[in-house]
Amino acid sequence: MIVFLLNRIYQAIPLLFFISFVSFFMIKLAPGDPILAYALPGMDAQTLERIRIDLGLDQPLHIQYWRWLTNMLQGEWGYSLTKHRPVLTLITERLPATLLLMGTSFVISILIAIPLALISAANPNSWLDRSLSLFSYVGLSIPLFWFAIMLSYFFSSYLNWLPSLGMRSMGVDSTWDVIKHMILPCIGLVFLHVSVFSRYIRSHALSQLNSEYVxxxxxxxxxxxxILWRHVLKNTLLPLITLAGMSLPELIAGAFITETIFSWPGMGSLGIEAVFSLDFPLIMAITLFSSMALILGNLLADILYAYVDPRIKLK
Known part of the structure; x- marks a missing residue:
């Protein structure tokens, strides 16, 4: 196990280096000037140029990248160009809200998708199977941003049942208030995840039901x-683990669209703000954070494979 973990970490180092290299130069190629975020009425060009020099943005791209990389390796994630605060502080402040929303929606999606998919696979061409297939097609076809906007309009603006923005009401500090704010974004994410998970699990369960051991x-x-709940369920956990590992970056970085539409104060909305303001240090930190989450998710998935299926050995 230890040898396997060390090998995977060793393999992840050049991958992270490549991701950081490509991301850094692609961001630098984006149109716009981040110095404009410091521009104030009446500020002359010389003052802006001094700010550019102080931030090191006057240096060639390869020198800027090297400085950023060495600082990252030393644990210095830099300062946000627009929020003027340490990047790591901004991430740690937004991360709990994202984990709460994404983790809750992911768990609910799994609890709904597994029984629906197994029952559907056990009763092919039944009304439940056809309904689930239709639900999956609709969920995969409808854009998430449109569905989130419709949820906000219908339940918040039209019926006035639920809040549509933020995580808490002003002046209210209660768990129930957070839950009410979380319902609409959770519904949007669960709708998308169940559409994907149920179709994936159903397909794998059908192949298992046609196996010889059944x-x-x-x-x-x-x-x-x-047979369905003791054997087929266990064998369908492997693709589910794969989906869970691939979904870990989303749990860390947040669903950009959902958090932005519902103004949820998480990593997703923070990333959108950084992109629109060309906040290079913040963009790079979130990108690298997501990449590490993807590598960690794949590593955890490989470890769980060995526990779910004894035929798989870690080498």
Missing amino acids: QVQLAYGASPRS
């Missing part, structure tokens, strides 16, 4: 329900 279990007198 026929053997039926021949020995096992009930279809027992």
Whole structure:
């Protein structure tokens, strides 16, 4: 296990280096000037040029990249060009809100998708199976931003049942208030995740139900329900683990669209603000943070594979 972990970490180092290299130069190629965020009425060009020199933005790109990389390796993530605060502080402040929203929606999606997909696979061409297929097609076809806007309009503006913006009401500090603010963005994310997860799990469960071991279990007198929930469910966990590992960056970086539409104060909305303001240090930090989350998610998925399926060995 230790050798496996060390090998994966060793393999991740050049990957992170490549991601940081490509991301840095792509961001630098974006149109616009981040110095304009410091511009004030009446400020002359010489003052702006001094600010550019102080920030090191007058240096060639390869020198800027090297300075940024060495600072990152030393734990100095830099300062936001627009918020004028340490980048790491901004990330740690926004991360709990993102983990709360994304983690809750992910768990709810799993709890809904697994039983629906298994029952649908056990009863092919039934009304439930056709309904789930239709739901999946609709969920995969509808843009998330449009669905989120419709949720906000119908439940907040039209019915006035739920708040549509933020995480808390002004002057209110209660758990129930946070839950009310979280309902609409959770519905949007659950709708998308269930559409993907259920279709993926159903497809894998159908292949398992046609396997020989299922026929053997039926021949020995096992009930279809027992086979479905004791054997097929266990074998469908492998693709589910893969989906969970691939979803970890979203849990860390946040759903950019959802958090922006509902003004949820998480990593997603922070990333959108950084992109529009050309806040290079903040953009790079969020990009690298997401990349590390993806590598960590794949690593955890590989470890869970060995526990779910004893045939898989970690080498």
